[in-house]
Amino acid sequence: MVTMTTSAPIKRAIVRNARANAPLKAALVGGIHEGFAPAKTAYPFMVYDIVAAPYANLWGSRVIVTLVDLVVFAEKGVDASNVDQLVLNAFDGAQLTVDGQTTLICRRVADIPGGPDTDSEGKRIYQIGGSYEIWTDQPSE
């Protein structure tokens, strides 16, 4: 019987892909966080979060369509935009290596709107990012 996998390997693939990109890794001083970053994390940093991952079961295979937000937080708007461009370069059209699954599509589908916010120390923080759609396929028989 075939062992099926969930969206968890997709999250691992996202982090692996970001870390494998040297310019992006160097730019993300505060690192990569899932969902939410601790209060005193250095800027800039990236937060990723799965928005939805519905399954489509076909005869013999399962396609997971995962919508992921990749958002950069930085103290300057231009820094956030620059790092966001690096994220786009690393992920748009990338062939992610997902354990147990084959990546069909990885593309940016939308920008995420966001104005400056203030953090717990009163600093203005810019939040810029995008939504990426990742389609993966895995055999189910």
Place this chain on the structure above:
Amino acid sequence: MADAVSADYITQYLLDAAGRGLMHAAEHVAALARTKAPVRRIFAVGRGEGRRSHSVDVVLPSKFNKRQGPVTISIAESTGGGSPWKVRAGREIVSGDYGIGVASSKMIRGRVNSLAPVVNSPIGLIGGEALRAWSGKPGSGFLSVTKIRKPTGGSFALSSLLTSRGRYEVSSGRAVHEGLVGGKLRASIHASGPIEEGYRISALVSAEAHDKGRTHNYARDQEFGSRHNRKHPFLRPALLESKDYLFKALKREMESGQRPRNDSHGESVPVLLHLNVRVRGVEAVNAEIDRMLEGLG
């Protein structure tokens, strides 16, 4: 013999049908988003335990919010299992005027965190939310109708069930919306349209919620997150899960034969629809599209 139809007529037919199908889908997305919208968690009940399909109804002293008659609060969170009279470990509340009953969520219909008053009368429960009703037989396991009556005083404290945030929310009334604590965001979700721009038709599903005296739209923070709060997306998951519905709604309207708005013909026009959608070079996706179209047929 039926009149010949012009290309403009068919174009208008398709635009109208697409608009109707899109609006059906938008309403579907909005309804789904309402079920996914985050709810203010003001109750300490069930904290730290897996959420189970239980609800708790609490009858409160009327002095609580100066309403006449008892007030019920429906808590759609876990009670932690065990005896139905225990609301949390080590705390037992005896059944009575201020008793707490537990019923499965299947037995109680209504929204969480309701503060709408419910009054017992000879014909049954009056008031509260329209959907609130006991659909099971009174008996052990959940609060019977006869126990919902006007309290005469007592020492039961609502605050014991609330988180510190919940106590603030309830005492300040800051988040009360139409008799509920919370629900403003969910109530704001709506679909609008269709918006026609040439041959492009769109529909909008939106949410907008503000705290009293503030202009900041916190629906955006819930959907996309912020530096202070993790996101709780509700609009985009609903959209993603409604793609199949969109195809079906469009096809149904395209095949409906309903006359366009500027119809000058005497009869409906039958339309043969053939969808031909392909993603170049990605066979697995094309196979999925084929499967979906076959399902529609």
